[in-house]
Amino acid sequence: xxxxxxxxxxxxxxxxxxxxxxxIKLSSIYLDPESFGNFSIAFSISTxxxxxxxxxxxxxxxxxxxxxxxxxxxxxxxxxxxxKPFLLFLSIGVLASLxxxxxxxxxxxxxxxxxxxxxxxxxxxxxxxPIVRIKRDLKFYLRLLLIQSVTLIxxxxxxxxxxxxxxxxxxxxxxxxxxxxYFVIIKINQFHSIWYVKTNTKLVxxxxxxGWPVVLIGAFSQLLSSIDQIVLKYNGYNNEVGIYAxxxxxxxxxxxxxxxxxxxxxxxxxYKNINSKNFDLLLQIRKGVSQFxxxxxxxxxxxxxxxxxISAVFLDKKYVEGHWIIPIxxxxxxxxxxxxxxxxxxxxxKKTKLLxxxxxxxxxxxIVLNIIFIPRFGILAAVSATFSAYFVLLVLVCVFxxxxxxxxxxx
Numbered sequence: 156x157x158x159x160x161x162x163x164x165x166x167x168x169x170x171x172x173x174x175x176x177x178x179i180k181l182s183s184i185y186l187d188p189e190s191f192g193n194f195s196i197a198f199s200i201s202t203x204x205x206x207x208x209x210x211x212x213x214x215x216x217x218x219x220x221x222x223x224x225x226x227x228x229x230x231x232x233x234x235x236x237x238x239k240p241f242l243l244f245l246s247i248g249v250l251a252s253l254x255x256x257x258x259x260x261x262x263x264x265x266x267x268x269x270x271x272x273x274x275x276x277x278x279x280x281x282x283x284x285p286i287v288r289i290k291r292d293l294k295f296y297l298r299l300l301l302i303q304s305v306t307l308i309x310x311x312x313x314x315x316x317x318x319x320x321x322x323x324x325x326x327x328x329x330x331x332x333x334x335x336x337y338f339v340i341i342k343i344n345q346f347h348s349i350w351y352v353k354t355n356t357k358l359v360x361x362x363x364x365x366g367w368p369v370v371l372i373g374a375f376s377q378l379l380s381s382i383d384q385i386v387l388k389y390n391g392y393n394n395e396v397g398i399y400a401x402x403x404x405x406x407x408x409x410x411x412x413x414x415x416x417x418x419x420x421x422x423x424x425x426y427k428n429i430n431s432k433n434f435d436l437l438l439q440i441r442k443g444v445s446q447f448x449x450x451x452x453x454x455x456x457x458x459x460x461x462x463x464x465i466s467a468v469f470l471d472k473k474y475v476e477g478h479w480i481i482p483i484x485x486x487x488x489x490x491x492x493x494x495x496x497x498x499x500x501x502x503x504x505k506k507t508k509l510l511x512x513x514x515x516x517x518x519x520x521x522i523v524l525n526i527i528f529i530p531r532f533g534i535l536a537a538v539s540a541t542f543s544a545y546f547v548l549l550v551l552v553c554v555f556x557x558x559x560x561x562x563x564x565x566x
Contacts (some may be wrong), residue, residue: 163293167300172408174304175552176469176514178311179404182323183471185315188397191474194320195400198327198390199381200430201273205371208240208278211366214373218502230345232359235283241275247289248274269324274332283338298335303382306330332493356472368507375514379521379544380407383537386525392511392533401470402534406481436503444496449490457469458485480538487542490549509555517548 212233223229248271255264280303287296291472307330314322314329380403387396455546458465459482465476501510522545528536 163297167297169292170297170300170304174307175404175408177308178323178326180399180469180471181315183401183469183474186397188394188401188473190320190397192384192388192393192396192400194524195396196381196384197269197320197324199377199384200271201270201277201324202423203374203377203381204244204270204274204541205278205281207236207370208244208274209282209368209372210373212362213285213366214280214369214507215362215366216282216290218365219293219358220289223358227349227352228355228358230349231354232362232408233286234346234349236359236363237279237282241278244274259553265321267323269321272325272328272330274333276354278327279335283335299338301524302337303330303334306333312462316387331526360392365507367514368511369502371511372507372514374435375385375511375518376442378518379514379541379548382522383525383541385527386529387523387533387537390530391414395534399480399537400473402466402477403484405465405469406458406484406488408475409454410485411494413448415515417475423510434452436500440496443560444493447492448489455482455489458482480534483538490545494545494549494552497556498552501552510552513551513555514548516551517544520544520547 186194216233219229220226248267251267252264252271255267259267281301284296287293287299307326310329311323311326314325317321318325319379384396384400387399428460462481463478465474465481466475498510501507524540524543525537528540532539
């Protein structure tokens with residue numbers, strides 16, 4: 156059922172992983188661990204903000220596409236609800252830049268400056284992706300990704316050498332800008348038609364009600380994977396942040412990559428077929444989990460055996476001491492993968508508020524463990540807290556999914 160989609164998403168994720176590995180390798184060569192840590196923190200915060208800026212539109216784009224008869228009205232809602240949050244963030248960002256310039260350290264000031272354009276452009280990119288996903292226009296998605304990848308790799312070295320870690324952020328900014336410009340040029344006629352449609356306020360309300368809890372899920376998920384870096388930085392582990400972030404990224408781009416492939420292919424088809432007769436939701440979820448584990452478990456074993464070699468290949472030698480992080484974070488990805496599939500029981504039942512609460516609990520577990528133990532144990536505490544929080548998330552999602560497995564798909 157999803158073989159074609161898996162092939163396309165495999166190509167898409169493969170390209171994404173490849174350019175990330177290139178970025179990580181180049182950054183580890185040219186940057187010291189403290190600077191790499193600054194880059195990682197700035198990118199993580201930008202991702203968090205981008206999710207908040209366009210998150211409810213992105214999630215609702217997937218959920219409501221097949222429920223809205225008029226696609227012009229559907230796109231009109233997505234387009235016209237973007238402006239206020241982006242303008243508000245831009246105003247806050249300018250104020251934060253001024254305050255950080257006069258009252259904060261240089262590192263903090265440049266992190267703030269880097270965050271503003273990346274958050275805006277990445278937020279817009281995150282809205283385009285679910286639209287092409289739900290339409291299953293994967294050739295176009297692949298084209299957009301190739302444009303972004305080529306632009307990113309082509310600009311990162313000169314910008315990195317001139318501006319240091321800020322140059323890496325600038326390379327991402329340029330790459331997203333080029334993609335968005337291409338998208339607007341290609342779709343300019345559609346934008347004109349969409350803009351002049353009367354906005355359906357009832358649909359806005361329905362999509363926001365569904366989407367905002369999903370925004371919280373995305374925000375909590377991002378905090379789960381990045382709060383440890385911020386706490387490490389706050390407690391003075393400046394070099395350790397870079398070592399941790401670099402090896403964490405290697406692990407994340409392995410198991411989490413396979414998770415993204417299967418979930419990306421699985422979700423659009425799920426939403427298209429949930430109202431079909433004889434559609435067995437749990438059976439499809441179990442199939443998805445089995446396919447994911449078939450690929451993910453061998454990857455984790457290989458990462459555990461060859462973690463030092465892998466770290467040495469993809470990172471500069473000054474980062475290799477953190478190789479032991481890779482298999483632990485990768486195994487944590489197994490927990491996230493299973494939880495991601497079973498969370499679809501709650502999203503189909505439109506219990507996104509409950510799902511957001513479960514992610515919130517896991518996030519709080521991670522934050523509390525980090526705050527308590529990082530001052531004393533450093534990276535070891537960060538890794539242990541992440542592992543524990545993802546396990547808590549898995550248990551919570553499975554428990555509540557089992558309680559809601561008799562959902563009426565037609566409602």
